[in-house]
Amino acid sequence: MAYEMNFAPVLARAPLLVQGATDTIVLSAQSITLGLAIGLAAAIVRTNGPKWSSVLAGVYVEAFRNTPLLVQLFLIFFGLPYLGLRMSAEQAALFAVSINLGAYSTEIFRAGLMAIPKTQIEAGLALGMSRLQVLRHVVIVPALRIIYPALTGQLTLTLLGTSIVSAISASELTLAGARIESQTFRSLETFLVIAAIYISITFAFRLVYWLIGLRLFRRKKAPSVAQAVRPATSSEAAS
C-alpha cells in the first residue's frame, strides 16, 4: 500500500485532456442530434407507417437494443469495409453511436406518441385550433413532457457510451486517457482524472436538459395522461 499518488504528470498533459473532453462533447452532441432525428423518424414510421415499414422499424429497434454497442461498432468499422463501405474511425464512431441511440429513442418517442389520446387532438381541433397549433400544443409538447425523464436518461447513457469508441481509436476522452496512461504510467491518477471529467460533463449535460425542460414546460402542470406511459420507458432510462 506504499503507493503515493502523483497527479502532476497527468495534469501536465492538460492540453490532451482538454482536446479529449472537447471531442467527447462534440461527438455526444452530434450523435444526440442525429440519433434523436433517426429515433423520431422511426417512431413515426412505426406508429403511423404502412405495415411493412413499421415491421422494418421494429426489427431495427430490436436488433440494436439487443446487441452491445461495442459489437455494433466493430461490425460497422471492421465489417462494413467488407461490403465496400469504408469510413474513418471518427465517422464510424458517430454512425454507431447515433444509430444505437436511434433505436432506443424510437421506443421512447413511440411511448410519447401513444400517450396522447386521439380525443385530445379532436378536442383541440374542435376548439378551433389550427392543425399546426394542435400538433405543437396538444401533441408535441405534452408528449415530450411525458417522455422527458426517460429521454434525458437515455441521452446520459449515450454520452457515457461514447467512451467505447476509444476501442477503434476514435479520438475522445477515454482515448486521451489511454495515451496519457501509456506516457506517464500513472494509471490510477489518469483514470481518476478522466472519471472526474466525465462526471463534470455528464452533470453539465444534465443541467442543460433541465434548463431546456424548464423553458419548454413552464406554466404547465403535468398532464394526467402521465400514467398512460408504459413503465418500460422509465426503467430503461434507469438502466
Added chain:
Amino acid sequence: MIQDFGWSSVQFLIMGLTWTVGLSAMTFVLGGFFGLFLAMGRALGPNWLKLVIAGYIQIVQATPLLIIVFLCFYGLSFLGLHFPPFAAAAISLAVYATAYLADIWRGCIEAIPKTQWEAADALALSRIQRLRYVILPQALRIALGPTVGFMVQIVKNTSVTALIGFVELTRAGQLLNNMTFQPFHVFLTVAAMYFALCYPLSWWSEKLKERKSGVSAH
C-alpha cells in the same frame, strides 16, 4: 496463420459466449446482493446513509463503465492489489450493476403507498415484519420487469471487459477476426449470439411490465 471462418470458429465463439453468460450471472448476483442493501438503505435508512448511497449512485451513473473497468484493472494494481482480468471485470461490473439496481429497486420500494406501511403498522407488525411480509413482496412485483430489463444491459455491457483482455464473446470475436480476417462474418455471428441471449430477456421483461401495468390499472 490464416484460417477460414467455419464450424471451428463458431465453436470458439461459443466458448466465449459461455464466459459472457458466466460473467453476466456473477455480475447480477453480486450487483443484486449489494444493490438490495443499498436500495433499502436509500429508501428507508437514516438521512446520512441516504445521502452517502445517493452520492455513490450519482457518481457511478455519471462515469462510463469502461472507465470503472480501467480503474479496477489498471488503477488498483498500483495500490498493491493485482487483479486478473476476470476479477477486475467482475468487480467493476458489480460496482456498476449495484448502482443501477439500487436505483431501480429504491424506486420500487418507494412506489408502495405510505398507507401500506400504516396498515401494516396498525396490524402490530414489527418493522422487519412490515418489510418482509407487506412492502417487499409488493415491491418485488413492480421490480421484476425493470430488473429483467436491466439484465439485458448487464449482458451487453460485459462486452466492455473485452477491452482489458478478458476473453468473453466480444474478445473471442476480436481474436477470431485476427485469425480469419473476415470481420463481417465474425462480428455478425457475435452480434447474433448476443441477440439470442438478450432478445428472450427483453421479451420477458416487456411481458412482465405489461402484466404489472395491467394489475395496477385495476
